[in-house]
Amino acid sequence: MIAATASTAASLPPAWALLGYILAVALFARGIKMLTSPRTAHLGNRVAGLGMLVAIGVTLGQFHAGWQYIVPAAVVGALVGSVWALRVPMTAMPQMVAMFNGMGGGAAALIALGDFHRLTGGGLSLGPINAVTILLSCLIGSISFAGSMIAFAKLQEIMTGTPITWPLQHEINGVLLLALVGVGIAITVTGGGGGLMVAFFIGALALGVMGVLPVGGADMPVIISLLNSFTGIAAAVTGFVLGNYSLVVAGALVGASGSILTVLMSKAMNRPITNVLFGAFGKVDDTVAGVAAAVGHTVRATNAEDLAVLLAYSQQVIFVPGYGLAVARAQHEVKELADQLKARGVRVLYAIHPVAGRMPGHMNVLLAEADVPYDELKEMDQVNPEFPRTDVAVVIGANDVVNPAALNDPKSPIWGMPILRADQAKTVVVLKRSMRPGFAGIENELFYHDNTLMLFGDAKDSLVKLIAEVKLQEAA
């Protein structure tokens, strides 16, 4: 065995710091709990924020060296982060979460690398426990960083949202993983090796890239949630080797809650997580390409005047908003139309599919931005029984979440996904720019149904016209 083993490794922080960390961790747990109810969520984020301030303060209080480097780096990071966060439009929220998640994962990977060089700096070798924990946090953090960057690029549409696949994909990934294990064992046994460590780091980054490339744009939210969970675990592992248990607890809380969220999202889309990772969803589209021909009906277009009359004399109207609504920046117009209709005594509901928008709950955020009270937003299970007694269902920029193929076409890629039963309303109106299929690239037979009317054009323009026409009805 190698004689000199790094002894500068971990030791427990002093008692006052431990007490501070316990307070921080309690605030995190309380904050996460409060984030699960709409009435306490905002305060919950502030409670967790207070926990973070305590944790950072306690850490800075223990170390007095290196502030001349640490403080500027932190100030620049804080400035970049806050300017970015303040400027990002709510529609871009999923890629923003992916970006910040990637930063956290990258930090964890670099901490592992930095720790490796700190512990092996004086020609010392790593103990096996140190080596394994460093390798683990480097691996998970790098996958999270690289995967998040690919997710960001796909959602930002810097690269294509369709799955990118190549021959022997799983085999190549498997070989890469085995190679990483091999390099990892070599580092653990020899207790060092800077070159090996760099190879390990690059290999882990490559694994993150190759893992996310084959995942389609529609599945990206599940991936971000999973990577969020990964970063939590990476943070926890860095806590092992540094002997910092606030990192362990906070990281574990995020890892666990992130995994629950991932499962909830997969369930909402009826897609097992293994399917998301290995299925290349949306790649094979020729099975459903023939839907239009098979249904054998043409599309019926309508205009704002006729539709305004239909809406104004309805008893119940349900709006089904999708990501297209947010892209057209038409949330305020939807609310205004809803208010007009409510003033005429029409009962108005909003039907929110769990995966409407580009991540679960995204549509709720987008409508909240337009001052729609959250208690008017109905979840799928509450609202589906309402559709058969609804006069008009107005589908705005939504597509896959109202696609009946999920229920009646076993060959469809979204077969089995629970959908909003807009097709059961007496009349379905679809506001849509063109007949182009949605983000997931799947045809929608709903557009060809007998009770479906299409109102083509930009959603915002169409809604402005509708608002004006409904007002005319009022005057008449």
Add this chain to the structure above:
Amino acid sequence: MSTNDLVLIGFFIFVVAVFLGLELITKVPSLLHTPLMSGTNFIHGIVVIGAITIAATVNNTLAGVIAVIAVFLGTLNVVGGWVVTDRMLSMFRSGGRPPARVSEEKAAGAAAGAAASSAEVKS
């Protein structure tokens, strides 16, 4: 205590914390999925304290440079994640009884002493 002991205790705490994390969010309305993801995303920015620890205890330049970059990335994660979550949640309001609840929440938020309501950008 040896490093092995510290890691073992860490693992013990990790397992308990995972169960706590699973318990904390069993029931979340889909309304809050995005803010919850963003909020937990901010919390794993805690890695920044690991970066600070390394940056403060390094003995060679290479490790120092790596650690300082990690401090930058970690702070970006913490601050960006927190601000974006706060911005999102400041928009949520109930239709039932808006004025009382909002002011009450604001007061409580101020009492908690967390920084910067500058995040509440109204469009």
